[in-house]
Amino acid sequence: MKRIFGTSLxxxxxxxxxxxxxxGAVHAADEPxxxxxxxxxxDLDSRKTTSVELVEAFTRRIEAIDRNGPQLRSVIxxxxxxxxxxxxxxxxxxxxxxxxxxxxxPVLLKDNIESADPMPTTAGSLALIGNLTxxxxxxxxxxxxxxxxxxxxxxxxxxxxxxSSSSTSGWSAVGGLTKNPHVLDRTPCGSSxxxxxxxxxxxxxxxxxxxxxxxxxxxxAMNGIVGLKPTLGLLSGKHIIPIAHSQDTAGPMTTNVxxxxxxxxxxxxxxxxxxxxxxxxxxxxxxxxxxxxxxNGKRIGVLRFEPGRTSYVTPVYERALNHLKDGGATLIExxxxxxxxxxxAETLVLHAxxxxxxNAYLTGSPAKIPVRSLEQxxxxxKRTPAELALFNQDTFEKANGMPPLSDAKYLxxxxxxxxxxxxxxxxxxxxxxxxxxxxxxxxGVAPRVDTINGTRSPGSFTSLPAVAGYPHLTVPMGELKGLxxxxxxxxxxxxxxVLLAAGYAFEQRAKARITPKFLPSVEGQERAFAxxxxxx
Numbered sequence: 125m126k127r128i129f130g131t132s133l134x135x136x137x138x139x140x141x142x143x144x145x146x147x148g149a150v151h152a153a154d155e156p157x158x159x160x161x162x163x164x165x166x167d168l169d170s171r172k173t174t175s176v177e178l179v180e181a182f183t184r185r186i187e188a189i190d191r192n193g194p195q196l197r198s199v200i201x202x203x204x205x206x207x208x209x210x211x212x213x214x215x216x217x218x219x220x221x222x223x224x225x226x227x228x229x230p231v232l233l234k235d236n237i238e239s240a241d242p243m244p245t246t247a248g249s250l251a252l253i254g255n256l257t258x259x260x261x262x263x264x265x266x267x268x269x270x271x272x273x274x275x276x277x278x279x280x281x282x283x284x285x286x287x288s289s290s291s292t293s294g295w296s297a298v299g300g301l302t303k304n305p306h307v308l309d310r311t312p313c314g315s316s317x318x319x320x321x322x323x324x325x326x327x328x329x330x331x332x333x334x335x336x337x338x339x340x341x342x343x344x345a346m347n348g349i350v351g352l353k354p355t356l357g358l359l360s361g362k363h364i365i366p367i368a369h370s371q372d373t374a375g376p377m378t379t380n381v382x383x384x385x386x387x388x389x390x391x392x393x394x395x396x397x398x399x400x401x402x403x404x405x406x407x408x409x410x411x412x413x414x415x416x417x418x419x420n421g422k423r424i425g426v427l428r429f430e431p432g433r434t435s436y437v438t439p440v441y442e443r444a445l446n447h448l449k450d451g452g453a454t455l456i457e458x459x460x461x462x463x464x465x466x467x468x469a470e471t472l473v474l475h476a477x478x479x480x481x482x483n484a485y486l487t488g489s490p491a492k493i494p495v496r497s498l499e500q501x502x503x504x505x506k507r508t509p510a511e512l513a514l515f516n517q518d519t520f521e522k523a524n525g526m527p528p529l530s531d532a533k534y535l536x537x538x539x540x541x542x543x544x545x546x547x548x549x550x551x552x553x554x555x556x557x558x559x560x561x562x563x564x565x566x567x568g569v570a571p572r573v574d575t576i577n578g579t580r581s582p583g584s585f586t587s588l589p590a591v592a593g594y595p596h597l598t599v600p601m602g603e604l605k606g607l608x609x610x611x612x613x614x615x616x617x618x619x620x621x622v623l624l625a626a627g628y629a630f631e632q633r634a635k636a637r638i639t640p641k642f643l644p645s646v647e648g649q650e651r652a653f654a655x656x657x658x659x660x
Contacts, residue, residue, distance in 0.1 A: 156326035157181060161225055161383045164329060168217065168228050175210035175217075175228030175273060178329075182230050182275060186327050194308055194642045198321035200235045200299040201243045202276040209273045216271075225386045227271030232331040234319050235277035235299070236284055236365035237374065239264040247365045248282035248296020250511060251504045254492040261363035263332065263374050266393030275328055278318030284339060285315035286367045286478060286523075288515040290578035293317060294343075297510050301573070304347060305640035306606055310570040311579050313342035319377045320347035324640050330387050331377045336367040336474065338567075338586035340375045345566035345598045345610030348638055350384045350627070351377045355617045356593030358406060359391050366485055368477035370538060371470075371590050379637065381599060381628040385410035388620065413625035416632045420452030424626070425557055427458060427564035427585060434568040434582050437609060440602035441565050444611050447633040448563070453626075456557050460588075463549055469541035470591050475519075476526040476534045498524050514575050546592035546617075554616060561619070561626055566598040566610035589614050597623040599630055600637040605646045608638060 157178075159167065167173045183202060190196045203209075213228045222228075233239060236247045238261045246252040260268060267274065279299030285291055294302035294317030302317040304310040305325040312321045316333030320343030323331050333340045335353045344351025352375045359374050366372055376387035392406050426445060429437060449455055483497050495501045502520050505511040527534065553562060568582025589596040594617050601611035611630065613623040631637075 156185065157329070158326055158379070159329070160380055161229060161329060161386050164229060165222070165225050165227075169222060174214045175230075176207060176214055178228070179206050179210045179230055179273060179275060182328050186276075189325055190322070190327060194303065194305065196303045196305055196321050196325055196327075197300045198279055198302050198312070198318040198325065199232065199327060200246070200248070200277050200279040200296070200318060203239075203241045203243055203274050205241050206230065206273055206275050213271055213273065223269070223271035224390070225270075226267065226390045229272050229330070230275035230328050231267055231272045231387075232275055232278050232319060232322055232328045233264060234280055234316050234331070234333050234374075236280060236334060237261050237264060237277075237332060238363040239274050241274050243277055245277070245365065246296075246298050247284065248280050248298050249501075250297045250508055251495050251501055252365075252489075252493060253298065255489055257363070257490060259363060262360035262393075263364075263391045267332075267390055269393060270390040272390065278316070278322055278331060278333075280316060280318055281314030281339075284334065284336060284365070284367050286336070286474070287517050287519050288578070289518055291515050292573065292575050293579040294321075295514060295575075297508075297513075301575075304570050305642055306348060306608060306638070307570070307643045307646050309572055309645045310607060311346065311573050313338075313346040313567070313570060314579070315339040316343045316351075316377065320344055320349060320351070323347070323349050323377050323379060329378075330383055332374055332387075332391065333377045334364060334372065334374045335590065336371045337470070337590035338584055340377060341586050341596055341598045341610075341612065342567050342581075342584060344377055345600075346570040346608060348600050348603070348608030348610075348640070349377060349379055350381050350600070350631075351375065351598050352384050352388060352620065352624070353589065353596040354388065354620055355595045358618070358620070366478070366481035368474045369481055370473055370477055370541075371593065381597075381624055381631050382411060382414055384597075385414060385624045385628075388624075407621055410621055410624055413621050414628040415625070416629055417452070418625035418629040419448055422453045422560045422626060423558055424448060424453045424455055425458040425553055425559045425562040426455050427460065427562060429565060429583055434565070436604055437565045437568055440604065440609050441611070444601035444630070444634060444636070445563075447630055451629050451633055456559065458553055458557055458559075458562070461549060461552055463544045465540060466544045466549075466587070466591065469537040469544065470587065472526075472534060472537040473541055475523040476529060476531070478523045479526050480529050515578060541591045542593070544591075545588045546594065549588045550592055550594055550614060551616060561613055561615040561622055564612045564614065565601075566612040569604050569607040569609060585612050585614070593617065595620045595623055597627045599627045599634075601630075601634060602636050603638050606638070606641060606643055607646065
């Protein structure tokens with residue numbers, strides 16, 4: 125169990141360990157490596173750097189920034205085999221050339237995604253600290269086949285934020301509380317908190333997150349990076365600790381749109397798990413449409429928050445919309461259809477599928493795991509004070525009381541949710557206004573961490589694409605007092621290429637991504653955001 129990060133509560137939560145490379149002073153890590161995948165590919169191919177050097181440099185930075193200094197706690201484990209993988213890939217590069225864009229590139233995986241490396245897959249739970257399955261999830265296998273180095277695992281909201289209705293986003297009993305690198309007392313959002321914070325802080329070139337409803341989009345937006353939730357079925361969910369198969373998917377989290385496109389292609393691999401296989405959903409190259417003129421002639425529907433809610437987003441959003449117009453897009457103001465019952469349907473489906481899907485996963489886990497069902501997991505948490513130190517497990521208990529997936533209420537709710545969010549939601553808006561895609565503010569600014577009341581959402585537009593299973597991209601659109609804001613690009617199923625192209629063209633115009641400053645708080649930092657006053 126070495127190299128699993130613990131929390132600041134050393135005695136109660138344990139699991140404190142160190143990385144293989146010693147830390148220096150607070151900011152003694154190498155300068156942040158902000159090279160894109162294309163730049164890294166060029167430098168690797170020209171021998172200006174090596175995969176070994178990248179692994180060593182990012183590991184040093186993780187130790188200095190994540191475990192020391194600001195103590196982001198975004199990385200939950202470092203792969204002991206990362207350097208060995210890097211050496212082999214460097215040798216292969218010299219003798220055979222690159223396998224593709226990700227050859228020799230370090231990648232972080234959210235810690236609910238299995239890999240065959242000597243790291244457990246814990247979902248942040250102390251119940252799974254022995255979950256060494258020695259197998260790759262198909263998406264991890266695809267990354268490995270593409271030549272990526274599995275650098276480590278990222279912290280997450282425990283059980284992908286599906287344990288309590290008043291949870292603290294970004295906290296897990298194994299990894300502690302992940303901080304937002306822009307403002308340290310603000311939430312990084314969840315559940316892919318570690319992936320979002322790590323990429324924003326340049327702890328790796330790219331990372332993989334997972335989403336059920338908002339868990340890629342929200343941490344990407346609040347950490348000021350690019351995140352893509354693909355169409356359900358584009359990526360295999362096998363050997364990923366589940367919430368609900370009707371909505372769960374992995375996806376890329378990167379600093380820029382092109383890197384998201386490159387990482388998506390690697391995750392898809394040569395044999396995509398598309399549903400149905402004849403849908404033509406996978407593309408061999410998601411970068412083909414990434415040109416600055418991609419917005420020209422596009423009809424884009426514009427969604428807005430309700431008047432008065434998160435009004436501070438409005439001026440940032442208006443500037444972002446102007447970039448779309450300047451790029452040649454036609455903007456059409458639209459409103460969400462009346463979708464009564466969608467929230468209730470999603471809630472029932474998630475709780476019912478969580479019980480069934482998690483029980484199936486735990487049944488097949490290694491023998492040393494102390495739990496084999498959701499019911500046993502609930503009892504384990506009751507016996508483990510560190511698990512319930514911040515919030516309870518009412519969501520677990522509600523899910524444990526759900527009927528089987530053959531139940532008529534579940535089947536009706538699942539059909540209703542897909543119909544309301546998809547056919548009567550996104551597809552209806554696209555068809556009625558003859559739209560190519562829809563945009564919206566991804567969410568509000570990151571709220572302050574609250575370990576008593578739990579994290580409160582400032583609002584988002586994640587539920588429709590999540591329930592429908594349609595793609596959703598977020599791209600940085602601006603900031604408020606050092607806190608990032610993202611713009612969402614939402615489309616029809618299998619339209620990842622359309623969203624990536626639009627997002628890329630917007631990104632090139634907006635240039636809105638900001639570098640984290642590790643501010644302790646927004647409060648008391650007014651001078652940092654005040655305009656410069658010339659000397660008399």
